[in-house]
Amino acid sequence: MSVKKYDAEKPNLVNSIVCAIDILGFSQMIVDSCRDGYGSNLLREINYLINKNKQCIVPNKYSQGKIKVFTDNMVVGYPIDDDGEDELNEILENVSEYQFNLSLEGLFVRGGISIGEFYINDDIVFGPALLDAHNTESTIACYPRIVLDDKTVKRLKKYMDYYEIAPQHQLLFVDTDGQWFLNYLNTIFKFYRECNNEYEFERIQIELLLRHKEKIEEMLKVYKANIRVWDKYVWTANYHNYFCDLHFPNEKHLKISRKMLLSWPREISLKDF
Template sequence: MKFYNRSNPETVHSAICFVDILGFSSMVYEAFENDTGNDLLKRLHMTLTENIAELRPQEEYVGVLKTFTDNIVIGHPIYEDGESQLGSIFLNYAAYQLSLTLEGFFVRGAVSTGEYYADEEFAFGPALLEAHHLESYEAITPRIILSNDTVELVYKHINYYAEPSWSPQARDLLKENTDDKYFINYLEAAMGDREYSDYNNAFIILQKHKAVIEENLQKFQGNTRVYSKYLWAAQYHNFFCDLQFETPYRQQLQIRGIPQGNFSLIV
């Protein structure tokens, strides 16, 4: 199995995920203008430190995590068919995205597959460039999207299962039909272990998710560009809650007064 070797740096076929925090620069400028810069620093430092620790691979041969304030990239060398590496990205980044969102830090990013090399000081390769490009120009809303090659690989993995809807990918990912983008279904992390799902705990988490979105919809009501990102988050929230909960819980979780989104399951 190939891995990132500092003594002989060469690219390795890898699964990559690149993410950053939406509106980070504006957030920092606004905080310092309001004399709350250090308060923001403390919130970010605590939230990111805790969550990055959960993302960081325990062994170098499993992968390498690179961070710079609001930017995070993780690379997993692909071995065998890559299902394990992509599955790890989907699960870990769903938990990471949910945790940050509940603290008011919405993120976007992209997952790609291809050649990549990384160590503690260095990150290099076309897979990283593709993930960064997708995050910057195509993700747009608070979602972590998949490259076309990654989508093809996901469907290869789904076809291993006698019933595609039983595959973990069927829960880990959703599709937005307006632009045919596949993205990590981060609210799935609220459901915990599906075999022992605690719907009461999930309901509490989703109530908090709803409140964070509603706060931002109100805050940015006059800013069309920013408002549209939180509108997307609200539509995704409603879609997920409709899938998971029956009335009256569904009604309590719904964010009212917004148009319906256009999402679907991937199988």
């Protein structure tokens, strides 16, 4: 049986796993940078970061996955062979790593994942799975999270039923609104290859979580006066704190203070005039 792929010569819809990703606040970054005279610098920085980190999404020449980037948006498609479990696992792990890497640079993303008919080449992305993934990203994700749509969750539950402890279990969390989303901080457990011992492994994990914490705290301060955007980073902080409680309960310094996540009223003072 031939491996399914996106044929550049004869475009044809292929049953696929599709992820649509958007960088939070990117439009405002463009406006601010061009107004303040550093637009070209931002362009070069974003271009470097996206090109550097997108390599983890399609990690080798044998993968049939394809990527298309336009401005602050990215679409990733993996054609499905057999029952699709391998492809779904690959996109969950690789997109999580991409999301994690960008978060350490202060770029937080939201996205949607769907399953269905899809096609991608150098010039076009097309198909209902793209529309479903984009709709999930734009109307359901809301926060810096990559959400699986109902079709994807249904498919994933079938895979997970095969196992006593499913390999996908650590890759996902369920939010208070019932949405399944990528647990991208789980990426820190992939760095064991770089470590010589268990102590070194934990040291790297803690350093990465501290960097993630610092970037969230930075965003909370920047958007303190913009409650709509600030609330998105409150969500991210709560996710960060939950992950730390789950895996590093004794490392209290990893957590973001609750004082930063609440709105505190006060009396009017001279500084208000």
